[in-house]
Amino acid sequence: MVLDTSAFLAGYDPFSVNESQVTVPSVEEELRTNSITWVRFKTAAENGKIKIKTPTEECWKKAKASANMVGDSFFLSETDTQLLALALEFKAEGFNPQIVTDDYSIQNVATQMGIEFASLATFGIRRLLEWMRYCPACHTEYPADYGSTMCTVCGTELKRKPRRTAKT
Template identity: 35%
Template sequence: MDTISDINDDFMDEGTIYVLDSTVFLEKYSDGFSDKACVTVYEVSEEIKDPYAKIQFDMLVQSGLSILSPKDEFVKVVTDKLNESGDKLSGTDISVIALALEFSKKGKKVLIVTDDYGIQNTSKSLGLKFMAMSQKGISRILKWRRKCTACGADTDKEICDICGSETKFVSSPRKKR
């Protein structure tokens, strides 16, 4: 598996780098990226089970899609942001954002392609741009918190300290960006 430093500078200077989530393949949008500078993470290929989507993935790899791994330091930045915001993301999602962040910190113009609201929320809070494919993307950054389903108290626990009822995650708007 390659790292960002393994990609030649000609590739890096062609404009926007599209960091692809599995959405591109599962929703069958990969044709629109065959002539673009695209990267993804290995875990995305493991998420693709649909035979047609797998063929689309393989075709995009043949036309230049690079499969990379983000550096651990960028994974940590994303994980720290998740702890702050309360978003819950898979390891694949974290890697996609970390890879985009790594390119961004190298001064590259980056666009994450995803319909996943969690990826969009975390990306937006890190100052990364994203593009939704089959639905409207998020318009504001959300912070998640636990709230008691009975008395309405805010807590960080699964069971309310006040009344003993279960809690659930609810979003509270933070700010527009």
């Protein structure tokens, strides 16, 4: 299981799943802003329930190329690309990785790369996560699908954070 940030924020419980679970360092970074989720994530990581791994550069390049091919690279964050790269790496090692995500762009690129995914509903989670982008330097906020990855005010690269979780 390759886990994205939204899975954790939506209430995914690593202890409820027996399969090996893995994520990338930037997911850990994105979760730091959310205290309850952060505690659960940290506990799971310390118990070895979740492994945190950086994908190889080779796999990262392949994931990026696949995202460009399906035209979704623009909507993928660096974290998303790394998760896809990590899944690719495990597949190359003979595993059968599954990305846990509700993000359509990740799902599209995963399909392109022949990698399986599972939506959060599979785990009984029915909350949708809304992202927003923001500038870490001048704090200007942008919509998640904003047409640039740079802040128009000061030129800093934008980061993302959850707006709030909406129950469906």
